[in-house]
Amino acid sequence: MNMKNILIISGHTDLAASVANKTILETLNERLPEAEIVKLDELYPDFKIDVEAEQQKLLRADIIVLQFPVFWYSAPSLLERWMEETFRHGFSHGSTGDKLKGKKLVLSFTTGAPEAMYSREGAMGYTIDEFLPCYKATCRLCQMEFSGYVYTGGVSYGNRTSPELIEQQKSVSEKHALRLIELLEKISHR
Amino acid sequence: MNMKNILIISGHTDLAASVANKTILETLNERLPEAEIVKLDELYPDFKIDVEAEQQKLLRADIIVLQFPVFWYSAPSLLERWMEETFRHGFSHGSTGDKLKGKKLVLSFTTGAPEAMYSREGAMGYTIDEFLPCYKATCRLCQMEFSGYVYTGGVSYGNRTSPELIEQQKSVSEKHALRLIELLEKISHR
Numbered sequence: 615m616n617m618k619n620i621l622i623i624s625g626h627t628d629l630a631a632s633v634a635n636k637t638i639l640e641t642l643n644e645r646l647p648e649a650e651i652v653k654l655d656e657l658y659p660d661f662k663i664d665v666e667a668e669q670q671k672l673l674r675a676d677i678i679v680l681q682f683p684v685f686w687y688s689a690p691s692l693l694e695r696w697m698e699e700t701f702r703h704g705f706s707h708g709s710t711g712d713k714l715k716g717k718k719l720v721l722s723f724t725t726g727a728p729e730a731m732y733s734r735e736g737a738m739g740y741t742i743d744e745f746l747p748c749y750k751a752t753c754r755l756c757q758m759e760f761s762g763y764v765y766t767g768g769v770s771y772g773n774r775t776s777p778e779l780i781e782q783q784k785s786v787s788e789k790h791a792l793r794l795i796e797l798l799e800k801i802s803h804r
Numbered sequence: 805m806n807m808k809n810i811l812i813i814s815g816h817t818d819l820a821a822s823v824a825n826k827t828i829l830e831t832l833n834e835r836l837p838e839a840e841i842v843k844l845d846e847l848y849p850d851f852k853i854d855v856e857a858e859q860q861k862l863l864r865a866d867i868i869v870l871q872f873p874v875f876w877y878s879a880p881s882l883l884e885r886w887m888e889e890t891f892r893h894g895f896s897h898g899s900t901g902d903k904l905k906g907k908k909l910v911l912s913f914t915t916g917a918p919e920a921m922y923s924r925e926g927a928m929g930y931t932i933d934e935f936l937p938c939y940k941a942t943c944r945l946c947q948m949e950f951s952g953y954v955y956t957g958g959v960s961y962g963n964r965t966s967p968e969l970i971e972q973q974k975s976v977s978e979k980h981a982l983r984l985i986e987l988l989e990k991i992s993h994r
Contacts, residue, residue: 627888661851661881687938688878691851691885698817698875703962739944740937747930748877754929772893 618802620649621675622722625682625693629655633780634724634769634787635683641791646798650675654692661692663699669713672700677718677761677798680749684725687738687745697752706756714756718801721749721763722794724787726770742767761801766790808866808992810839812912815872815883819845823970824914824959824977825873831981836988840865844882851882853889859903862890867908867951867988870939873959874915877928877935887942896946904946908991911939911953912984914977916960932957951991956980 622642626635643651652671657664672678682689689697704711731737742765753760769783812832816825833841842861847854862868872879879887894901921927932955943950959973 661885685888686884686891687941688884691881691888694876694878694884695851695881698881701876708962737944738941740941744934744937745941747934751877751928751930751935754927772898 617646617648617798618676619674620646620677620679620798621671622649622651622679622681623693623696624651624653624655625680625690625696626653627655627685627690627692629653631771632683633774633783634766634790635681637784637787638681638722638724638791638794641788642794645791646795649679654696658692658696661695663696665699665702668696668700669702669705672717673713675717677720677801678714678758679720679722679794679798681722682724684723684745688748689723701752701756712757714758716757716759718759718761719749719753720761720794720797720801721746721765722790723763723765724769724790725765725767726772727767729765729767732767762797764790764794764797807836807838807988809864810836810867810869810988811861811865812839812841812869812871813883813886814841814843814845815870815880815886816843817845817875817880817882819843821961822873823964823973824956824980825871827974827977828871828912828914828981828984831978832984835981836985839869844886848882848886851885853886855889855892858886858890859892859895862907863903865907867910867991868904868948869910869912869984869988871912872914874913874935878938879913891942891946902947904948906947906949908949908951909939909943910951910984910987910991911936911955912980913953913955914959914980915955915957916962917957919955919957922957952987954980954984954987 626632629636682693706714732742750760766786774780816822819826872883896904922932940950956976964970
């Protein structure tokens with residue numbers, strides 16, 4: 615099956631300490647070797663983004679996947695920095711900025727809290743979708759297509775107190791990666 | 805009038821290049837000299853947050869103001885980093901983390917795009933309130949009270965092409981600061 619060019623941006627600030635995000639990326643690397651995976655924490659531990667290099671990666675991509683753990687109901691600071699620096703006026707937006715036009719954006723994210731907490735009645739007071747307008751508005755301004763998300767909750771640091779629990783987090787993370795690949799295959803043919 | 809202890813965290817990544825946020829902070833400094841103003845871009849140009857120092861500032865405060873320009877419909881990366889690092893499990897949240905309990909959180913932010921664009925029918929497709937669930941959920945998790953926001957739109961970099969336009973941005977920014985002080989006085993007595 616011919617997939618479009620896929621760029622996966624990992625926004626975790628410390629992948630070495632991660633289970634879920636690390637497992638998702640490893641699974642994607644095995645199952646989707648043609649995708650380009652960018653690990654921001656390896657490239658930019660000092661938060662100094664190489665704007666030109668990152669813009670070139672975006673230009674090559676048909677589908678852009680943002681892979682991140684949700685920190686304080688938002689993307690990690692490092693991913694925000696990547697976006698602030700790379701999505702520049704005249705490149706991604708503004709009257710002459712149309713370099714991302716027509717590209718598809720997919721979110722792939724995890725939360726420490728279980729999915730059930732994300733509801734009006736739950737501990738968070740909001741559904742997970744209510745935290746996504748910023749990405750959808752970004753797509754709108756940059757003329758990208760918001761092409762959905764894959765989400766896994768309940769993969770917290772605090773819940774890794776035994777080898778069994780770590781294995782369980784790895785297992786749901788592998789399934790997450792397979793769900794993401796399924797979505798990518800579907801939108802590759804639209 | 806006795807105001808409670810107010811901590812103002814400036815999240816702009818480059819205040820020297822700012823008009824609106826700089827003017828707001830200067831006005832607050834003049835009119836509200838008892839408030840503690842923290843400029844993250846001066847303290848942490850390398851994004852390396854002094855967690856202990858920042859937690860001490862939070863402990864002293866009754867009211868915490870986050871002052872920032874909206875970048876990509878979110879807080880700037882530097883403010884996100886401050887929050888990721890400072891709001892730690894066992895300090896701000898978790899079964900033994902109640903150090904922010906009862907404190908009030910106020911948002912004070914600006915957007916480059918005019919306020920009218922922030923509507924369901926407008927260019928952004930969302931109201932400004934639809935971008936705020938992350939702050940409200942943060943308050944909920946940290947047992948803080950979300951105490952409202954002061955907002956000014958239309959203060960973009962692109963719209964500073966003449967001395968008159970810069971003066972206009974300064975003027976709305978001063979008014980913004982006065983509206984913020986009014987809100988702070990009101991919630992100081994609740």
